[in-house]
Amino acid sequence: MAKIIPFKAVRPTRAIVGLVASRSYQSYTIDEREARMDYNPYTFLHIVNPGYKYDQVITGEERYKLVKNRYLEFKENHVFIQDDKPSFYVYKIVNRHYQTFNGIIAAVSAEDYEKDIIKKHEDTIELREETFKNYLKTVGFNAEPVLLTYPDNSNIETIIKETQKKHAEYEFTMTYKDTHYLWKIDDESVIKTIQDEFKKMNTIYIADGHHRSASSHLLYQEEKANNPNHNGTESYNFFMSYLIPESDLVIHEFNRLIKDLNGLSKEDFLIKLDANFRIQNRGNAPYSPSKHHHFSMYLDGDFYSLYLRKTSYDFKTSLDSLDTQILYKTVLKPILGIQDLRNDDRISYMHTHGNKEMVNIKGSVDSGEFKVGFGMRATTIEQMKQIADDGLKMPPKSTYILPKLRSGITIYEF
Numbered sequence: 001m002a003k004i005i006p007f008k009a010v011r012p013t014r015a016i017v018g019l020v021a022s023r024s025y026q027s028y029t030i031d032e033r034e035a036r037m038d039y040n041p042y043t044f045l046h047i048v049n050p051g052y053k054y055d056q057v058i059t060g061e062e063r064y065k066l067v068k069n070r071y072l073e074f075k076e077n078h079v080f081i082q083d084d085k086p087s088f089y090v091y092k093i094v095n096r097h098y099q100t101f102n103g104i105i106a107a108v109s110a111e112d113y114e115k116d117i118i119k120k121h122e123d124t125i126e127l128r129e130e131t132f133k134n135y136l137k138t139v140g141f142n143a144e145p146v147l148l149t150y151p152d153n154s155n156i157e158t159i160i161k162e163t164q165k166k167h168a169e170y171e172f173t174m175t176y177k178d179t180h181y182l183w184k185i186d187d188e189s190v191i192k193t194i195q196d197e198f199k200k201m202n203t204i205y206i207a208d209g210h211h212r213s214a215s216s217h218l219l220y221q222e223e224k225a226n227n228p229n230h231n232g233t234e235s236y237n238f239f240m241s242y243l244i245p246e247s248d249l250v251i252h253e254f255n256r257l258i259k260d261l262n263g264l265s266k267e268d269f270l271i272k273l274d275a276n277f278r279i280q281n282r283g284n285a286p287y288s289p290s291k292h293h294h295f296s297m298y299l300d301g302d303f304y305s306l307y308l309r310k311t312s313y314d315f316k317t318s319l320d321s322l323d324t325q326i327l328y329k330t331v332l333k334p335i336l337g338i339q340d341l342r343n344d345d346r347i348s349y350m351h352t353h354g355n356k357e358m359v360n361i362k363g364s365v366d367s368g369e370f371k372v373g374f375g376m377r378a379t380t381i382e383q384m385k386q387i388a389d390d391g392l393k394m395p396p397k398s399t400y401i402l403p404k405l406r407s408g409i410t411i412y413e414f
Contacts, residue, residue, distance in 0.1 A: 021180070087191075092180070209241075224236075255350045
């Protein structure tokens with residue numbers, strides 16, 4: 001039984017919302033960030049990068065306090081307003097590739113995360129969890145929703161469509177060529193209907209934002225323990241999320257690039273691969289796999305197809321059928337000696353939209369930076385859900401998930 005609640009969002013005024021909204025801080029290069037802050041006094045990047053004002057890099061608790069100061073300054077300068085009534089927010093994104101995403105921004109329950117009603121499919125790093133928890137505790141707000149997905153629901157779909165017939169609170173296009181729309185739902189009867197539909201759902205799934213979810217849960221645990229009058233309605237019991245139906249979620253693959261062959265010659269490497277794969281050299285013709293358990297490879301000027309020999313591989317769990325796990329268990333770990341997929345600097349990950357994956361892998365290998373590259377099919381929503389249901393965790397970079405959300409469009413305070 002999933003619990004979601006409306007909240008009074010702090011959000012930009014209509015006139016400047018397109019100037020305020022930003023991609024996630026980490027997605028910009030240093031030059032990109034500075035260019036945006038040089039010419040746009042309203043970008044949310046000014047809040048999360050407070051050292052820019054003093055031309056210094058500021059870290060830790062000192063940075064967190066300055067982030068809060070910048071946020072309060074934006075409120076004092078009426079860049080942000082706060083809604084009077086608790087609301088849900090219907091949010092629509094049309095990205096540069098004309099893919100459309102429709103969903104609801106709401107606050108979801110940290111207790112649901114604890115009870116595994118909100119399910120996870122990725123491992124998190126404890127240090128990052130703790131660091132972001134401390135950040136949230138100091139700044140007192142969350143500005144980028146966690147992306148959650150739920151089973152398609154005709155009643156919720158109808159409410160979203162009916163809401164979208166009304167005048168939008170926001171309609172703006174970013175320089176990244178994605179267009180954003182926002183509608184407010186503050187009618188209590190409609191809010192109750194939406195909540196009732198989510199109560200019927202036994203599980204919802206984190207699509208993107210595992211560390212933010214885990215950090216919000218840590219903050220909830222800490223605040224609950226320190227509050228003798230805790231009653232479950234406090235704002236720290238919830239965190240902001242964008243909930244979209246499973247049919248709207250788009251999953252792409254991350255391909256793998258490796259810097260060396262772990263001391264092996266090309267010939268010896270291919271012989272070792274042959275133990276688990278049927279190998280075909282396809283010369284200079286780019287190959288992309290057409291089904292799961294088929295892989296593409298680029299090595300020394302040639303493209304290859306690799307078909308898993310299923311008689312040599314043991315499928316014990318739902319995780320074992322995942323292509324990223326198969327590649328790790330049969331190639332990356334035993335042959336190329338890559339144990340730690342997060343921290344080994346011999347491996348890099350590449351995502352390219354469209355049909356250029358292997359062409360870009362070819363370019364990276366031909367440049368000499370990498371020795372071999374691997375491509376695969378994207379993970380499916382069914383695989384993601386099954387792995388989460390089984391309490392298992394995918395290898396890092398198993399999914400590249402759309403939509404990518406913006407910071408600063410709606411803000412949840414606690």
